Every structure is written in C-alpha cells, then in structure tokens.
Amino acid sequence: MxxxxxxxxxxxxxxxxxxxxxxxxxxxxxxxxxxxxxxxxxxxxxxxxxxxxxxxxxxxxxxxxxxxxxxxxxxxxxxxxxxxxxxxxxxxxxxxxxxxxYANLRPLRVHPRLAAHSPLKPENLAGIDLLFVRELTGGAYFGRKQREDDAAIDECRYTVGEVERVVRRACGLARRRRRRLTSVDKANVLETSRLWRATTTRVAGEYSDIALEHQLVDSMAMLLLTRPSAYDVIVTENLFGDILTDEAAALAGSLGVSPSASLGxxxxxxxxxxxxxxxxxxxxxxxxxxxxxxxxxxxxxxxxxxxxxxxxxxxxxxxxxxxxxxxxxxxxxxxxxxxxxxxxxxxxxxxxxxx
Structure with missing residues (x-):
C-alpha cells in the first residue's frame, strides 16, 4: 500500500x-x-x-x-x-x-486507569463506548453572519440533503456496532431541528435493524453525565455536536486522549x-x-x-x-x-x- x-x-x-x-x-x-x-x-x-x-x-x-x-x-x-x-x-x-x-466522528471509551481523572463516579463510567457523529459543514457555524450597532445575527440553516447524508453515515456506523442510534436536536423550539427530526426519522426508517430514539439537546447534556453507558451512536448538528462532544470527552479523564475523524x-x-x-x-x-x-x-x-x-x-x-x-x-x-x-x-x- x-x-x-x-x-x-x-x-x-x-x-x-x-x-x-x-x-x-x-x-x-x-x-x-x-x-x-x-x-x-x-x-x-x-x-x-x-x-x-x-x-x-x-x-x-x-x-x-x-x-x-x-x-x-x-x-x-x-x-x-x-x-x-x-x-x-x-x-x-x-x-x-x-x-x-461533513461527518465528524468522535469515539469515546473510558480506560479503567483514567477513571480517577473523570468528574463522574467510577460506577457511572463502566461500559461507556460512545460514537458521536457530528454534522460538520452546516448550521450556525457556516450560516450568514451579520453585525449591527446593537445586534448580531448568526443564521442556522440546514437542508434536507445535509441531514440525510450525515444520518445515513451514522446509521451505517451503528449497523457495525450495537445498532442503536440517538438523534439530538431542539425540535420543541427550533425549525431547523424540526427538519432534522423529520428527516432523521425518515432516513433511519430505511434501516430496519437500527433502533432510533430522539433526545432534546438540553436533556442529552444531562444524560451524558447520568447514564452515558446507555448510548451507542449519537448523531447531531454542528453546534450541538461541538458542545456535547467536549462534555463527553471530559468523561475520559482528559481532552488530551480524545481523537476525531472528519469524513466525506x-x-x-x-x-x-x-x-x-x-x-x-x-x-x-x-x-x-x-x-x-x-x-x-x-x-x-x-x-x-x-x-x-x-x-x-x-x-x-x-x-x-x-x-x-x-x-x-x-x-x-x-x-x-x-x-x-x-x-x-x-x-x-x-x-x-x-x-
């Protein structure tokens, strides 16, 4: 090679x-x-x-x-x-x-020797094996930006195609793992998240062997700290993924041990x-x-x-x-x-x- x-x-x-x-x-x-x-x-x-x-x-x-x-x-x-x-x-x-x-992969496992450096109790660290799939080229980071005298605008925009491709990647990865997919959004408030949820539900329905659940991002932030071992593959949009993956990385004991791969x-x-x-x-x-x-x-x-x-x-x-x-x-x-x-x-x- x-x-x-x-x-x-x-x-x-x-x-x-x-x-x-x-x-x-x-x-x-x-x-x-x-x-x-x-x-x-x-x-x-x-x-x-x-x-x-x-x-x-x-x-x-x-x-x-x-x-x-x-x-x-x-x-x-x-x-x-x-x-x-x-x-x-x-x-x-x-x-x-x-x-x-467009798909940022961030795996997370906690080695027993590093558990003492995690903010969680050791009993909450057992069995953690997560894979985040973060959409990487859309959302607020790439939307229109405007600054006015007393206001600022950061546009968050997603297309159906952008959501479809990252969710398909996440489903494919879940199929090679424990076949569980969690999609994170804020569909109770944001229109982009309602598009995200509807598209994810439709795409994941094509994978009959994958179990899909939806979580709101604020709830997911709490669940990552209280029962992280319950999750397998987590897919979410750009901004939410940036925040949640840094939170999750702290579980491993240090940001210094966490890798990532960004794939197209x-x-x-x-x-x-x-x-x-x-x-x-x-x-x-x-x-x-x-x-x-x-x-x-x-x-x-x-x-x-x-x-x-x-x-x-x-x-x-x-x-x-x-x-x-x-x-x-x-x-x-x-x-x-x-x-x-x-x-x-x-x-x-x-x-x-x-x-």
Whole structure:
C-alpha cells in the first residue's frame, strides 16, 4: 500500500502532538511493509504570519492531492482578537468545506486507569463506548453572519440533503456496532431541528435493524453525565455536536486522549485530536500526544483501509494506559516524547507485514 499524508501541525502544541502521530504512522508503515509519505503545510495562526491567510492555497492543493490529512491544532493568544476579520479558526472551517468532510466522528471509551481523572463516579463510567457523529459543514457555524450597532445575527440553516447524508453515515456506523442510534436536536423550539427530526426519522426508517430514539439537546447534556453507558451512536448538528462532544470527552479523564475523524463521501478524511492549541504549555514537551496518536489510528482505518494496523495501534495505547507513565494531565510526569516512545515500544512487532 502506498499513501501520501498531508500534515498540518498548526499552532501551540499542534506541532508536538502531530509529530507523535507521524512517528507512530511511520512505525506502522515500516512494520507492515507500506510506503507512506508525509508533507508539512501551514494552517491557522502560523499560516497567517507567513502568508496573511489562515488557509493558503498551497495548503488546500496539498490536502486535495493527499490520501488523508493529519492536523494538530489552530489558534492562540497572538491571534485571539475577537474583532479581527481574519482568525486562525477560519482556516479549519474552510478546510472542512474544501475537503467536503461533513461527518465528524468522535469515539469515546473510558480506560479503567483514567477513571480517577473523570468528574463522574467510577460506577457511572463502566461500559461507556460512545460514537458521536457530528454534522460538520452546516448550521450556525457556516450560516450568514451579520453585525449591527446593537445586534448580531448568526443564521442556522440546514437542508434536507445535509441531514440525510450525515444520518445515513451514522446509521451505517451503528449497523457495525450495537445498532442503536440517538438523534439530538431542539425540535420543541427550533425549525431547523424540526427538519432534522423529520428527516432523521425518515432516513433511519430505511434501516430496519437500527433502533432510533430522539433526545432534546438540553436533556442529552444531562444524560451524558447520568447514564452515558446507555448510548451507542449519537448523531447531531454542528453546534450541538461541538458542545456535547467536549462534555463527553471530559468523561475520559482528559481532552488530551480524545481523537476525531472528519469524513466525506470518499476515503480521504481529516484527522485531529479534539483538544485546542493549549498555548500555556506549548513548547514545554508536556502535551498529551494520545489524542493525536488515536487520530492516526482512525486515519489508518477510515482513509487507508488498514483495520488490523489501526487495531494494533489502539491496543498499544491501551497497554500504555495500563502499564506506563502518563503525561501530567493524567496525573503522571512523562513528557510528550516519553509517552510517544512508550506507544512505539508497545507497538513493536504488532503490525502484520503486507502481502
């Protein structure tokens, strides 16, 4: 297998954690006999400094020519003026649109060793195995925006087609898991949510083996804290998904361990840890690389079709959780490089050689 991966380290701790992800991907390729090439490109604040744009055309071209895109993080205090017309985050939103990645997958499991770092009681953490599917290119983040003297407008707009495609993706994923789908909306108030609910009900009806339930977003925020193990696949719109997935990530003990995959209709995807650029610890070598490393596992599975290699990498991370020193956000003292080295050590010899 040959593949080219565009790497966008970005800002803050992005370069540190993306380097860890590249290191494990190189090791997987070496062990399994694959040829994987990497090229680095700018996005976010560093791209603004270099080119004046948060997403230069050269980066767009490289990403569109790649088999997958691996991203670190964007943003930081240097570019945080809320009145600025150009911001680092615009680069990420534009990249998602350019790549056509409309379904953001965020898996969540809680390793027993990390349970002590969760805000929930240990008994409420048993059996958590969630997969969020967040619609990524519609809603309030992409709607019309207008600022007036004493008012502001953020338009939330969805089409039937936008809802259909992400719900079909969620149903397909639920079919490979426990066949339960929860759709989250605010249909008692919002017209976009009433469209969402009606469309979801119709599409899910085509999957007779999938059990569908609807939850209002405020109720879902509570249920994630009181009975998270009751849920399997959760599909929702852009803004709700952004908030709920960060809430759910806290259950795992740290934002630093949570990966994500953003997918469209083809195999190419955008992979990134869900944490931000963490400028307060950037350059100190203490950032948790696990979220980026697990994002690399999702890249192997969804864009390159290497399920066995993805399983081996995830098992290596589980072994590190079980036996090795962790970064300080998880109560340990290990550096970014030490945790990366531990994953590489646990991965040694675990990937099959390609035929």
């Amino acid at each position: 040959r593949a080219h991966i565009a790497v966008l380290p970005g800002d803050g701790i992005g370069p540190e954690v993306s380097a860890a992800a590249v290191a494990v991907l190189r090791e997987v390729a070496t062990q399994a006999g694959h040829v994987v090439e990497f090229s680095e490109h700018h996005i976010g604040g560093i791209a603004m400094d270099e080119t004046g744009e948060p997403l230069p055309q050269a980066t767009i071209d490289a990403c569109l020519a790649s088999d997958a895109v691996l991203l670190g993080a964007v943003g930081g205090p240097k570019w945080s003026d809320p009145q600025a017309t150009v911001r680092p985050e615009q680069g990420l939103l534009a990249l998602r649109a350019k790549l056509g990645v 209709d083809g195999p190419r995807g955008l992979y990134e840890p869900i944490h931000g650029s963490a400028p307060d610890i950037a350059g100190q070598g203490v950032a948790n690389p696990i979220g980026a490393i697990l994002s690399a596992a999702l890249l192997l599975r969804h864009s390159l079709g290497l399920d066995a290699e993805a399983d081996a990498l995830e098992a290596a991370v589980d072994a590190v959780f079980e036996h090795d020193e962790l970064t300080r956000d998880l109560g340990g003292k290990a550096s970014t490089q030490q945790v990366t080295a531990a994953v590489l050590s646990r991965l040694a010899g675990k990937c099959r050689v390609a035929a």
